[in-house]
Amino acid sequence: MTLLNETHDPSLRSWVASANAAGNDFPLQNLPFAVFRRKGSGEAFRGGVAIGDQILDLSAAAASGAFTGVAATAAQAGAQDKLNALMALGEAAWSALRLALSRALREGSAQQAALQGCLVPQAEAEYDVPARIGDYTDFYTSVHHATNIGKQFRPDNPLLPNYKWVPIGYHGRASSIGVSGQAFHRPKGQTMPPGAEMPVVGPCKRLDIELELGIFVGKGNALGHAVPITQAEQHVFGICLLNDWSARDIQGWEYQPLGPFLSKNFATTISPWVVTLEALAPYRVAFTRPEGDPAPLPYLDSPANQAHGAFDIQLQVGLRTPRMAQAGQGDATICRTSYRHAYWTIAQMLAHHTVNGCNLQPGDLLGSGTLSGPTLDQAGALIELTTGGKKPVQLPGGEQRVFLEDGDAVVIRGWCEKPGAARVGFGECWGTVLPAL
Amino acid sequence: MTLLNETHDPSLRSWVASANAAGNDFPLQNLPFAVFRRKGSGEAFRGGVAIGDQILDLSAAAASGAFTGVAATAAQAGAQDKLNALMALGEAAWSALRLALSRALREGSAQQAALQGCLVPQAEAEYDVPARIGDYTDFYTSVHHATNIGKQFRPDNPLLPNYKWVPIGYHGRASSIGVSGQAFHRPKGQTMPPGAEMPVVGPCKRLDIELELGIFVGKGNALGHAVPITQAEQHVFGICLLNDWSARDIQGWEYQPLGPFLSKNFATTISPWVVTLEALAPYRVAFTRPEGDPAPLPYLDSPANQAHGAFDIQLQVGLRTPRMAQAGQGDATICRTSYRHAYWTIAQMLAHHTVNGCNLQPGDLLGSGTLSGPTLDQAGALIELTTGGKKPVQLPGGEQRVFLEDGDAVVIRGWCEKPGAARVGFGECWGTVLPAL
Numbered sequence: 001m002t003l004l005n006e007t008h009d010p011s012l013r014s015w016v017a018s019a020n021a022a023g024n025d026f027p028l029q030n031l032p033f034a035v036f037r038r039k040g041s042g043e044a045f046r047g048g049v050a051i052g053d054q055i056l057d058l059s060a061a062a063a064s065g066a067f068t069g070v071a072a073t074a075a076q077a078g079a080q081d082k083l084n085a086l087m088a089l090g091e092a093a094w095s096a097l098r099l100a101l102s103r104a105l106r107e108g109s110a111q112q113a114a115l116q117g118c119l120v121p122q123a124e125a126e127y128d129v130p131a132r133i134g135d136y137t138d139f140y141t142s143v144h145h146a147t148n149i150g151k152q153f154r155p156d157n158p159l160l161p162n163y164k165w166v167p168i169g170y171h172g173r174a175s176s177i178g179v180s181g182q183a184f185h186r187p188k189g190q191t192m193p194p195g196a197e198m199p200v201v202g203p204c205k206r207l208d209i210e211l212e213l214g215i216f217v218g219k220g221n222a223l224g225h226a227v228p229i230t231q232a233e234q235h236v237f238g239i240c241l242l243n244d245w246s247a248r249d250i251q252g253w254e255y256q257p258l259g260p261f262l263s264k265n266f267a268t269t270i271s272p273w274v275v276t277l278e279a280l281a282p283y284r285v286a287f288t289r290p291e292g293d294p295a296p297l298p299y300l301d302s303p304a305n306q307a308h309g310a311f312d313i314q315l316q317v318g319l320r321t322p323r324m325a326q327a328g329q330g331d332a333t334i335c336r337t338s339y340r341h342a343y344w345t346i347a348q349m350l351a352h353h354t355v356n357g358c359n360l361q362p363g364d365l366l367g368s369g370t371l372s373g374p375t376l377d378q379a380g381a382l383i384e385l386t387t388g389g390k391k392p393v394q395l396p397g398g399e400q401r402v403f404l405e406d407g408d409a410v411v412i413r414g415w416c417e418k419p420g421a422a423r424v425g426f427g428e429c430w431g432t433v434l435p436a437l
Numbered sequence: 438m439t440l441l442n443e444t445h446d447p448s449l450r451s452w453v454a455s456a457n458a459a460g461n462d463f464p465l466q467n468l469p470f471a472v473f474r475r476k477g478s479g480e481a482f483r484g485g486v487a488i489g490d491q492i493l494d495l496s497a498a499a500a501s502g503a504f505t506g507v508a509a510t511a512a513q514a515g516a517q518d519k520l521n522a523l524m525a526l527g528e529a530a531w532s533a534l535r536l537a538l539s540r541a542l543r544e545g546s547a548q549q550a551a552l553q554g555c556l557v558p559q560a561e562a563e564y565d566v567p568a569r570i571g572d573y574t575d576f577y578t579s580v581h582h583a584t585n586i587g588k589q590f591r592p593d594n595p596l597l598p599n600y601k602w603v604p605i606g607y608h609g610r611a612s613s614i615g616v617s618g619q620a621f622h623r624p625k626g627q628t629m630p631p632g633a634e635m636p637v638v639g640p641c642k643r644l645d646i647e648l649e650l651g652i653f654v655g656k657g658n659a660l661g662h663a664v665p666i667t668q669a670e671q672h673v674f675g676i677c678l679l680n681d682w683s684a685r686d687i688q689g690w691e692y693q694p695l696g697p698f699l700s701k702n703f704a705t706t707i708s709p710w711v712v713t714l715e716a717l718a719p720y721r722v723a724f725t726r727p728e729g730d731p732a733p734l735p736y737l738d739s740p741a742n743q744a745h746g747a748f749d750i751q752l753q754v755g756l757r758t759p760r761m762a763q764a765g766q767g768d769a770t771i772c773r774t775s776y777r778h779a780y781w782t783i784a785q786m787l788a789h790h791t792v793n794g795c796n797l798q799p800g801d802l803l804g805s806g807t808l809s810g811p812t813l814d815q816a817g818a819l820i821e822l823t824t825g826g827k828k829p830v831q832l833p834g835g836e837q838r839v840f841l842e843d844g845d846a847v848v849i850r851g852w853c854e855k856p857g858a859a860r861v862g863f864g865e866c867w868g869t870v871l872p873a874l
Contacts (some may be wrong), residue, residue: 134571135612140695153694160693165636166627170695171608171702175572175796176660185661187793190603190734199602201734201792223613223704224622224874250793256597257590258577258607259696262793265608267660297627297638355638356624356687356699357874359612437661437794 003281003308007031007102010422014105015112016119018052025415025425026050029282031101032238032273032426033058033083036125045128047078047086050273050427051105053122060118066111071100082132083274087218087237088362091278094218094237098278127181127272130240131216131363133174136268137353138212138244138367140168143343145372148384153252164294167344167352172244172367173265180429184245184267186406186436191249199253203436206248206389207404210370211317211380211412213339214242214270215346216363223359229302229351233277235360236346239313241271241412241429242367248383248403270365271412271429277346279424283416284308287345299355300348309345313426314338315371315414317380321399322407331411332395335380337373339414406435440718440745444468444539447859451542452549453556455489462852462862463487466719468538469675469710469863470495470520473562482565484515484523487710487864488542490559497555498541503548508537519569520653520711524674525799527656528715531674535715564618564709567677568653568800570611573705574790575649575681575804577605580780582809585821590689601731604781604789609681609804610702617678617866621704623843623873626687636690640873643685643826644841647807648754648817648849650776651679651707652783654801658791666739666788670714672797673783676750678708678849678866679804685820685840707802708849708866714783716861720853721745724782736792737785746782750863751775752808752851754817758836759844768848769832772817774810776851843872 007029013020014028026032032050037043048055059079061067067075074097077085086094104111140146143163150158162168178184186207190199218237221227227235244264251263287309295301302309315338318331344352349366372379379385382403385393392400404410414426444466450457451465463469469487474480485492496516498504504512511534515523523531541548577583580600587595599605615621623644627636655674658664664672681701688700724746732738739746752775755768781789786803809816816822819840822830829837841847851863 135610137698138695150694162629162636162690162693165629166691168691168695169698171610171698173572173608173795174611175798175801178660185794188663189793192599192602198731199599199734201736204793223615224871226625226874247793253599254603254605255694255696256599257587257692257696258575258605259692259694261574261606261608262789262795265795266793294635297636299638352699356626356641356684356703357622358610358699358702361612364612434661437663 003284007098008282010420013107014051015107015109016052016054016105018054021052023423024052025427026052027422028102028105029422030275030279030424031098032275032279033078033130034272034274035081035083035128035130038120038124039126045081047080047083049101054119055122055125056115057118057120061115064114064118066104066114067100070096083130084132084363087131087216090219091234094276095278098276127179129177129179129270130272130274133177133363133365134361136172136174136177136365137169138172138369139344139349140369141342141344141349142369142372144341144374145370145380145384148372148379152383152388165297167348169353170259172268176265177268177270180269180271182267182269183432183434185434187247187250187266188436189247189250189262190253192253204247204250207433208246208248208382209317209410210244210246211315211335212242212244212370213313213368214240215366216240216274217360217366218362220361221354221359224357226357227350227354229300229305229347232347232350235350236277238274238276240274241414241426243269243410243412243429243431244367245431269429269431271427273427275424275426280311280416282421283312283424285310285312285340296348299351305345305347309347310340310342312338312340313414313416315412318411319395319401320409321395323399324396329396334385334393335378337371337378337380339371341373342368342371404433406433408433440721444535445719447857450544451488452544452546453489453491453542455491458489460860461489462864463489464859465539465542466859467712467716467861468535469712469716470515470567471709471711472518472520472565472567475557475561476563482518484517484520486538491556492559492562493552494555494557498552501551501555503541503551504537507533520567521569521800524568524653524655528671531713532715535713564616566614566616566707567709567711570614570800570802571798573609573611573614573802574606575609575806576786577806578779578781578786579806579809581778581811582807582817582821585809585816589820589825602734604785606790607696609705613702614705614707617706617708619704619706620869620871622871624684624687624703625873626684626699627690628686629690641684641687644870645683645685645819646754646847647681647683648752648772649679649681649807650750650805651677652803652805653677653711654797654803655799657798658796660796661794663794664787664791666737666742666784669784669787672787673714675711675713676717677711678851678863680706680847680849680866680868681804682868706866706868708864710864712861712863717748717853719858720749720861722747722749722777733785736788742782742784746784747777747779749775749777750851750853752849755848756832756838757846758832760836761833766833771822771830772815774808774815774817776808778810779805779808841870843870845870
């Protein structure tokens with residue numbers, strides 16, 4: 001695998017001027033995909049590529065004749081109302097399209113004239129969930145999260161004996177996945193108050209976030225046929241931001257013995273932009289385990305996975321209360337961490353998911369699980385940040401939170417940055433809590 | 438709700454002679470739906486209705502002009518390659534189509550001439566999964582199964598404190614659901630042998646069945662909007678047979694804390710025929726709980742649910758080893774039970790699933806969970822029938838089984854029967870274990 005190629009050259013500049021601005025999430029080296037339309041237009045959703053503060057409309061671009069060969073086929077597939085067809089094409093096609101986009105959007109490109117009219121300002125766009133998600137699987141790849149939350153649910157037994165051997169995952173709900181901007185009603189459900197004799201039914205009192213990344217499956221595998229770890233990343237299209245909203249009081253009462261259900265399936269919010277693995281290549285890092293931990297079993301291990309199976313993606317969670325919004329304030333950061341702290345890599349998740357022959361399909365979504373880092377301020381959920389609701393998070397203006405209140409908005413941001421490489425950003429993933437119905 | 442109407446009259450006879458034969462699963466009073474095509478024909482799959490040993494091709498029937506009004510609209514919706522559009526129409530349309538089908542297929546019907554050419558013999562048909570299943574949820578509605586299996590995984594704590602309050606469910610995998618006739622490779626995976634220091638990876642050694650029913654969601658509900666139990670059954674299209682194949686050794690090692698994952702998602706087999714709730718009306722029975730058990734919480738309780746929320750569906754599991762097959766023998770029955778023993782009704786499952794606002798969509802599938810009855814010979818899984826693999830099941834010719842061996846075929850059969858009502862059958866749900874790859 002050639003990790004870096006001409007598309008990663010940090011000196012490349014685009015004829016879309018905003019793409020060259022420092023600190024911008026979508027320079028020419030990123031080129032993430034979404035499905036979008038002009039806000040309130042009633043137009044059909046179609047695929048687009050972020051460039052600076054613009055979106056290159058793939059439907060218009062494909063029709064413009066700016067691309068040829070495999071890249072043209074891929075652009076055509078990406079022009080549909082969901083990205084599944086593009087995802088199904090596989091990495092050679094994704095790579096060909098990336099190269100064509102990089103060249104066509106560069107300063108001095110001969111395609112500038114043809115593509116100039118294919119731009120839509122992001123400020124004028126609205127987005128949809130980028131793929132028809134056939135199945136959604138949520139993993140549990142942060143050992144710090146597993147330990148922190150394990151302490152709350154099982155104080156005497158926080159990290160279970162299987163954790164360091166099995167990339168724990170479970171099936172989530174696909175129908176309630178929404179795109180950034182999703183507003184959802186506080187869920188109701190059964191909870192068992194401490195010391196009560198019988199459960200009560202009512203609005204969730206411990207509504208939480210989970211800072212995650214979402215991994216979109218590209219090419220699928222046939223039922224019965226495991227994907228070896230050495231080929232696993234060939235089946236990954238890209239990565240988005242994901243907030244796995246969680247009702248902790250419902251979860252605590254319902255989760256045994258079959259796992260979380262209503263505590264999770266009322267809403268899951270993802271960012272519109274899907275950043276390809278190829279765009280993230282400069283930010284690959286070695287995958288290592290703490291001294292003394294067991295080596296992964298052979299089906300979960302490979303030289304490439306060890307050498308560069310992890311990604312150093314900076315992550316941040318912001319919270320904006322109704323009072324802050326009314327005062328015209330932005331969100332307050334409540335957590336900063338990096339994806340590099342995950343205990344299992346994407347390749348391991350995919351190899352594990354298919355080891356029994358389970359078939360993944362283009363557009364399937366894998367959640368990373370809450371990405372808490374090693375220290376408590378790096379925790380990706382309020383239940384950890386507040387030590388189970390005991391120590392409130394302090395917000396500007398004297399407000400504080402243990403769990404989410406009605407009207408609270410939460411944003412996840414993600415980006416990669418380092419000297420000698422272009423910034424690669426994920427944009428934002430916003431969600432808002434509405435009162436219970 | 439009028440439970441019984443003219444379509445249930447047991448004296449009705451069809452001009453399709455085989456439908457009038459005693460013991461036949463598909464008399465005129467049943468009229469279940471499937472999607473089918475002629476075996477090996479390469480034709481498009483389309484909806485069909487079972488009548489005796491024939492299938493009424495809904496595509497051809499709709500085109501024949503045999504139906505009018507709402508029934509014609511419903512037949513047209515049911516003529517597609519999946520039943521989702523029919524499922525989405527709701528119970529008034531399903532009921533109108535049922536009445537039209539009942540009248541058109543009766544002896545002396547004026548539509549006989551038009552429909553005679555729309556029949557395809559079941560012996561010449563092959564089937565597909567009847568709906569695009571957006572999400573698959575598996576419940577755990579047999580208290581006997583929960584107790585039996587709880588003893589194996591948690592000897593000191595078989596029935597958890599939430600069981601009698603919460604209709605426990607979890608999300609399953611939609612992509613690996615196949616239709617009767619499915620053959621799948623024995624899954625491989627991680628297991629922790631008793632006393633071992635580290636897990637091993639290899640073919641599952643404790644491959645099991647789970648006798649279940651599958652409930653197809655008809656009309657969906659919008660995200661955020663719970664379905665009250667009094668309206669829950671309006672969202673149910675019908676019921677099929679379901680085998681939730683399970684790798685017990687993988688399950689035992691992976692399932693904590695987030696529930697079963699690879700131990701279940703390698704294959705799930707359902708019957709092609711979906712029997713509507715309306716067809717099952719004569720077999721409704723009162724829903725009662727054992728003396729001393731808590732009453733269901735108000736959102737899980739209604740007079741109608743108490744009066745006739747349960748269904749008396751006879752269920753049977755058969756096993757045929759390769760040696761039995763070679764000797765030309767049929768399957769040997771290893772379990773007989775009834776759905777009436779379930780601890781939670783369909784209406785309760787649906788009301789619970791949506792109480793937090795989770796959106797169900799047409800074609801979603803809800804598994805009942807293993808339907809074990811009160812005695813051990815009524816258990817719907819080998820792990821129960823063999824007391825955790827300790828007491829083999831005896832088969833004809835001196836063979837025995839603790840768990841499934843390669844080449845074993847398992848069949849689930851289901852039917853309703855009683856004096857004064859026509860038999861309503863589900864057909865068969867077959868699956869075969871292939872060797873691990």
